[in-house]
Amino acid sequence: MIAAILVQTMVTQITDSELVQTMLGGDKEAFAELYRRRQRDVYRFALHMTGAPDLAEDVTQEVFMVLMRKANQYDQLKGSVNAFLLGVARNYVLRRLRQERFFVSIDDSVGDRAGDEAGANETLTRTEEILAMHKAILNLPAHYREAVVLCDLQELSYAEAAAVLGCAIGTLRSRLHRARAILIERLRTSGRAPNKELESTRCFA
Amino acid sequence: MNCQNFEEVVTEIAREQIIDAGARAEALRHSDVCEPCAGRLEDERAMTLSLRGLAENTASAGAPARVESRLLAAFDELALTQFPALPVSAGRYRRQYFIGAIAAGLLLVFGLSAIRWRQSVPLTQEIGTPLAADTGSRSSTPMVTTFTPPIIKKNLTDSRGSRRKSSTRPKGGASAKTKPANTDHTEIATDFIPVIYGGAVNLAEGGRMVRVQLPRLAMASFGLPVHMDRANEKVKADVLVGVDGLAQAIRFVQ
Numbered sequence: 001m002i003a004a005i006l007v008q009t010m011v012t013q014i015t016d017s018e019l020v021q022t023m024l025g026g027d028k029e030a031f032a033e034l035y036r037r038r039q040r041d042v043y044r045f046a047l048h049m050t051g052a053p054d055l056a057e058d059v060t061q062e063v064f065m066v067l068m069r070k071a072n073q074y075d076q077l078k079g080s081v082n083a084f085l086l087g088v089a090r091n092y093v094l095r096r097l098r099q100e101r102f103f104v105s106i107d108d109s110v111g112d113r114a115g116d117e118a119g120a121n122e123t124l125t126r127t128e129e130i131l132a133m134h135k136a137i138l139n140l141p142a143h144y145r146e147a148v149v150l151c152d153l154q155e156l157s158y159a160e161a162a163a164v165l166g167c168a169i170g171t172l173r174s175r176l177h178r179a180r181a182i183l184i185e186r187l188r189t190s191g192r193a194p195n196k197e198l199e200s201t202r203c204f205a
Numbered sequence: 206m207n208c209q210n211f212e213e214v215v216t217e218i219a220r221e222q223i224i225d226a227g228a229r230a231e232a233l234r235h236s237d238v239c240e241p242c243a244g245r246l247e248d249e250r251a252m253t254l255s256l257r258g259l260a261e262n263t264a265s266a267g268a269p270a271r272v273e274s275r276l277l278a279a280f281d282e283l284a285l286t287q288f289p290a291l292p293v294s295a296g297r298y299r300r301q302y303f304i305g306a307i308a309a310g311l312l313l314v315f316g317l318s319a320i321r322w323r324q325s326v327p328l329t330q331e332i333g334t335p336l337a338a339d340t341g342s343r344s345s346t347p348m349v350t351t352f353t354p355p356i357i358k359k360n361l362t363d364s365r366g367s368r369r370k371s372s373t374r375p376k377g378g379a380s381a382k383t384k385p386a387n388t389d390h391t392e393i394a395t396d397f398i399p400v401i402y403g404g405a406v407n408l409a410e411g412g413r414m415v416r417v418q419l420p421r422l423a424m425a426s427f428g429l430p431v432h433m434d435r436a437n438e439k440v441k442a443d444v445l446v447g448v449d450g451l452a453q454a455i456r457f458v459q
């Protein structure tokens with residue numbers, strides 16, 4: 001038991017970059033450990049961007065296949081391994097959405113996850129809110145959507161998110177600001193505005 | 206602060222990002238006196254809460270286990286071509302260790318055989334012992350010198366010692382069984398003459414003796430008398446060669 005804990009501690013002390021280097025030497029366990037650490041981030045990003053679990057699964061697999069084949073292209077001076085993986089995931093998501101004219105669907109399981117927590121009424125309300133929010137995000141233009149997903153849903157820092165998107169931090173902040181304003185406006189229009197009591201929230205006094 | 210300045214920082218305040226404390230205080234003071242901006246701040250804060258709710262709701266989402274299985278299988282396949290120099294699985298580790306162990310074992314056996322074979326060859330050889338006709342094939346025998354050569358030594362070809370010597374090293378095939386060419390001859394040799402100017406003969410580390418043929422005139426170089434009528438004839442000589450490959454001494458044989 002203690003040995004297992006010690007081994008686990010040693011493994012978690014290894015950085016992602018070190019795992020990539022070890023993996024480049026043909027170490028399967030290093031790849032497996034890296035996958036277990038980062039697959040959730042990649043999968044969730046793809047899921048939030050597409051709304052389709054199947055597509056998110058495909059994207060996750062493709063991203064790690066790319067890591068397998070092109071890990072030598074990773075440069076830790078340009079960003080973290082997570083940023084590298086999310087950058088690859090972003091390219092795949094955008095390509096798939098363009099190629100397939102992907103019709104965004106809402107994953108019902110997103111709402112189902114909320115259903116286990118509270119009473120029936122509250123659950124229904126919360127589920128509807130989450131679905132509405134998810135739908136609103138999916139309807140954003142891609143460059144706004146990815147800013148919201150990375151900064152608000154994945155909780156990346158501005159610097160990390162900018163590295164993933166390959167843009168300046170100022171550009172990212174501007175996109176995030178605009179995306180949130182659009183979300184508020186659309187949710188208000190659909191009757192699910194976060195603050196329904198105010199008719200207009202913008203002023204330029 | 207006016208509403209336009211407030212708009213620039215409202216997202217950061219709602220997302221609880223680190224911003225300049227002065228700007229934050231001014232923005233909050235502005236929202237206290239400006240109802241639309243207060244509403245804007247509330248909207249942003251509510252949006253932040255909703256987004257965090259969605260993030261928490263999907264926090265446990267991850268790729269199914271089958272993706273990992275497929276990827277690990279793909280890694281095994283790819284490893285054969287992309288990482289050929291290194292093992293990728295325990296099976297390959299075991300196979301390589303097995304091959305390495307066999308190679309090490311064979312090396313050990315050959316090494317021990319070579320050592321035993323060398324030990325069976327006498328390490329010392331009397332310098333004056335005459336060489337058989339096939340001396341060239343024996344010339345690599347290591348020799349620790351006991352440099353007390355006789356001036357003249359007769360070669361008793363059928364002596365037990367000579368037989369023992371020829372049996373110490375396998376020569377292979379019929380040649381090992383044939384008698385040496387000089388079995389009927391008696392060789393007369395001069396003393397060993399150092400060929401290194403001013404240097405003492407040093408064969409402490411070993412050396413070997415090589416039978417050569419030289420023009421008889423070469424004897425004159427070592428102060429030996431030469432009949433000028435026979436100057437162009439060949440004469441046999443034994444050359445002592447050190448481990449460094451340099452000739453140490455020479456004697457002339459007749």
